[in-house]
Amino acid sequence: MARARPPQNEGVLQDNGMGEAQTKEKRTSVAQMASSADELLDILGYQAELVRSRSTFQVAFMSFVLASVPYGLSTTLLYPIAGGGPVAVIWGWCLVCAIIFCLAVSLGEITTVYPTAGGVYYQTFMLSPPKWRRIAAWICGWSYTLGNITITLSVNFGTTLFFVACINIFQDSEGNGIFAAETYQYYLIFFAITLLCNAISALGNRWLPLLDTMTIYWTFGGVFAILICVLVIAKNGRNSGSFAFGKFEANTGWPEGWSFCIGLLHAAYATSATGMILSMCEEVQEPATQVPKAMCGALILNWLCGIIFLIPLMFVLPDLLDVISDPYGQPLPFILRSAIGNEGGAFALTVPILVLAIFCGVACTTAASRCIWAFSRDGAIPGSNWWKKVNKKLDVPLNAMMLSMVVQLLLGLIYFGSYAAFNAFSGSGVIFLTIAYVMPIFVSLIGGRTHLNEGSWNFGTIGVVCNVIAIAWSFFVLPLFSFPFFNPTTADTMNYASVVFVGGVLICGIWYLAWGKKNYQGPPAKAEDVERRRSSIVPH
Template structure:
């Protein structure tokens, strides 16, 4: 990918067309004549904030949230949303099952390079339309007038469902990972010390969900500090894990040929397709790429800070992922016994260090990172839900669009997101494949929502992004095509069961949850949206 170019004209034209009636407008009523850029270098954060708020007003919204994130802080939050290596640890089963070492390492690297194109494509569009509505708002602005409402409705529901279910998947994955870490200890019979019933798993999930919402709501002003600490915590933990397991390697180390070329499928699928199904591991870990756009209204210079953070974070994540995965594969024990474990990573670490106590200690950095990831996803999901409700697209929007005056965040929208997660979590009592459904539908929904504005921009000749502050130039079409090709593959791919033959316990329930959300969206559209929904209160800019 080429180097992104920032335009030199960084002033904000404050002239407005008479047809614009600010945050209270309810649809396209005129045009705004402005340059969609921010100051090139501003020392006073107050000036930065005023400029960003001025831009937000020009896009049709009243600034309601405090802009308390710098470039590095928004990059750190973007990193926390993926939480590599935790995001890779909870779903390592998929590449182990799909192809072993080749799937683990090369699958991660391949998907990461593809996601660079997704992030760059979204960053380019976000630099023009930096609102908390993210891809849903972008779809509305980019689409032709005749079907912009439908496009934004579909994209908004995909995005909202995706952010809520991926947050659910993170918190449920944390629950299962905690259990896996505890079970590095065994009783006298050689069995795991904790064999939880379904209700115990659910209670742990509830506790983690409540904790994430509590920290996100009451500690909002300190979250940028937490995100900053998280990145240093991550690399300190990675170094500790890497050095220890390679130095001790109680059961020996594989050679480089095994690590980088050994393919071993246990899925029952043909080898090629087995490898593809194993990509859910990388797809899940990178699915949060576009969620950071929902934080645009809390960033001082969103037109440049958010796109840069989105792209830069992919490279950081890729490096962190390889730093975590390659040492694990060097000390990988027999794969087949790992497939019977709910969480293979704690067992791999225990095998490498030879004792439960040190293994559990090495898992602590991942456990802490899991909670930080849940807090970050909870925050982003609440902003997405709030932004969509702000435009009347969610039943009961008048409640969910409110911003708490003291906490300075959309508390009601956060509670709505939490309640939906808690209710969906009840699926665990029906099937232990529920986590696969949560992660699968999150990846599918977010992938589809990211693809929507990218596709509209590409198929309308990329006319709206020609003067974008974060401009991909000649590489724009290439990045867009790669992003859409990945989307076309990922959505059906993550509906597939991970094993053949398919049984009630191995079927992928992600399409069921996805269809259910689609039905709710369609019913609400025909019951209310078709007559009342006008889309975001925005106007097309004229450069």
Template sequence: MDKSHKPNADSSLEALGYTAELSRNRSTWQVIFMCFILASVPYGLSTTMNYAIQGGGSVCMIWGWILVSLIMLCVCSSLAEITAVFPTAGGVYYQTFALSPPWCRRVTSWICGWSYLAGNVTITLAVNFATALFLVESLNVFKNANGVGIAENFQAWQTFLIFIAITLLTHAVPAYANKWLTHIETFAIFWTLVGVTAILITILVVARNGRRSGEWVFTSFEPQSGWPDGWSFCIGLLHAAYGLSASGMVTSMCEEVRRPAIQVPRAIIGGVLLNMFAGLAFLLPIAFVLPDISMLAQIASAQPVPTIILSATGNSAGAFCLLIPLLVLGITCGICCVTATSRCTWAFARDGAIPGSGWWKKVDERWGIPLNAMALGMVVEIILGCIYFGSSTAFNAFSGVGVIFLTLSYACPVAVSMFLCGRKEVKAGNFDLGPLGWFCNVVCICEFPQSHPSYTVLTSTGWSLLALPLFCFPTNAGVTLETMNYAVVVFVGFLLISAVWYGVWGRKNYVGPALESLEGRNGSLSHDNDSEAGSSKC
């Protein structure tokens, strides 16, 4: 089966306008595993738990996770339907172009493509930077004679060097051990199961400072942010949105899967469901052993989980050992994010949409991967990481802007499919959810038709539009230059680069994916019997 579907997948890719350049070496389960690791729920929820602590404590953790999980299930279901028709490494960028009418497809795909690229890069940066911060705070479970953590007085440059080391490691592994990535991801699944089980059993059994009541866990709302209660809860949703937002990044792996139109949609849905239940299994025990919320909110590194585990175990060495599985999972998550980002960058560059595209679209013959595109992502991430020298809350900028960009990019093809095509193209695929698909689209976009349907692509409201101001807000009121959330700066920076490059080059030269040239010659594209290829007829 492994080899029999490869020619079909490659020929379908050619029908979509591209020649296969990457090795198709992933099974359905391996793609599901990658989708799970991209979110890395135990790790992702650990490194961003400060948002939930500030936003309202236990209620924000538990109910916020359930709410965002259901929303993201609808978002990813919508993406799965479209990916079944247009399975390319360009992901949502290609899908937006293929579905849009000729008169607006260049602009819509440009916006979506740059949003998707920026989201991939900044989420990867956030993961690696969070691992550095989490490692520093994990070291602080060891106290000196005065009761101060051994890494408490680390300078910014020391944390930054740790971030550099982690970034180099997470890029080196997918660059030079690409054939072993599926094994690493499979290992990470079992590592997560064993490691997290050990954490949860230990903290619940030992519970040195006692356990909270069920009533407190499910009803206690103690916002620490200084914002009004409702807005404080909303800001806390970044805790859940950060991890789950990466689920759609797996679409960039379509050209390394044997049956992408079938396997990738299943992986997207399967990964979200797996993460949703894994998240609850992780958060509930943590909530039952939470120490004082106001104390957790004051932790300078904004990484409360090491303190929570130390409080529950009462032993520094034991607490650190329990944190090791999360640190390893953080490294694995970074490796998966780097892999997906490099494919996204490569796919966008091969259509000439990035300055210097001729260099970034090359596939290294020796390693069989887009090595130059991977290097570009690493350089950009390190440059953006320098924000940490000017802001102690730099991680807010990286995580917040990553969620914003990915949410915007996911909304683009769904909005076009729903409002400009009436979901006609989705019916040609093998993952049409029918009436349920309409419901998922509405939840994803939460849009009411405007005076002209084309406005929906850029003016989607509800979850998609809420993410923009919400995740640019500082976590706490009383903002200073040091505690400001620089997500808006990074967001505007990417928008300016995109706009300037479009004005200088794209307006006259950018024609989008090869689909347009094929349509110019053949009038349209046809689906094969397995719906591995799609066309734009709306």
């Protein structure tokens, strides 16, 4: 039986004016929750190794930070602006959020039954027919792992591109940005940002819940600052409501309908981290209920934050072709400079987004390290004995985190060969994660969803509808986000997401043939054993 480990979150356990008896009672309650969660984890086949220090709100806040909506929407804003203008920006965001909410509900139902750091990988194994469960879990696990790594990479690389664009808000007398960065300078900035995010995640693990909480206030403070300033100053005037909500103009070279769809990468990228929070299940006090609630609640908060952020920008949006033609490919600094009319003021408004970008990088780094660690526990990654170790002093899977960091730094070298590298990272990350998210939903649906009787979430017919929408979205995403964004396509505008995706698939396939087919057994507990032990230990 897994040993109960009392949470070491002083923020949860501090007195806050309560009497000694009340404080003691609260400590006992939190310890009991951790004990119950560790017992369930033992039933699922694993020994508790990480401290359960996060509450429902804290894990919801981390889920919010993983998305970091203002930042995520800023770095990919070019896609919907070129894809369809304000219509693609506003209504594309609403459409994708509704679809991803269906996905979150679907994953939440399954997570109430199987709340482990293995997330969708573990769930796929448990729900698949015995004949196919090993290969299904292998595909899902590698998709989830590669998705975590490439999304984290795209966040840090996106921060690099956004940072350079923000500096170039300041222009010389000829209208050129003051920092004409060379390729190697972009890479060095990316290198420094990646190291910083890993250092904060590794050395500051005990303070990360507090950092996530503070980020909520920081995010909305920055968003409201942008909202108020651009609408009040509006140096070049304001657009009409019909323009902000109804202007459609495709400038990608593709037919209008397809152009709008390609622009959905903007919203899909910002919400792609929705399921990454599942990797934190073994650091949450009551994961079977807290993580599903946090995942769905954070998505609603993300939608609201995105709407508050995007609508004011559409009211002050300059000529679409001018925005698309900006050499740095980052519309937000361009829009702010136009709306504020002052370089210093426009740059000041980007500072909250830049800080949020670092917070997002830290959250993604944390989730990715847990994903690699969880997958390594079952021996699925080369060198698993090394990556599955937990640093007891820092209470983090440090080796797994370093592996993720090294892979990101190596993949970042692609930028030396193509300026479209960010498109490859963001597009392939969305594709990998979408495949991973939908696999347990698919096998759950075709299996009749009978396993949901063991959990606390079962939405019945509504759940079935959500499952179908999530699966349909995944089939749509695969070809969509592999498509070149502009037509005609050049080497600089080519979408290399398919190249990164195929490379990942080859690694997965080669390692399976070389080792996995003969040696990989999946999670230590089998579905039949889990069901039997759960029914005898955990009350329904």
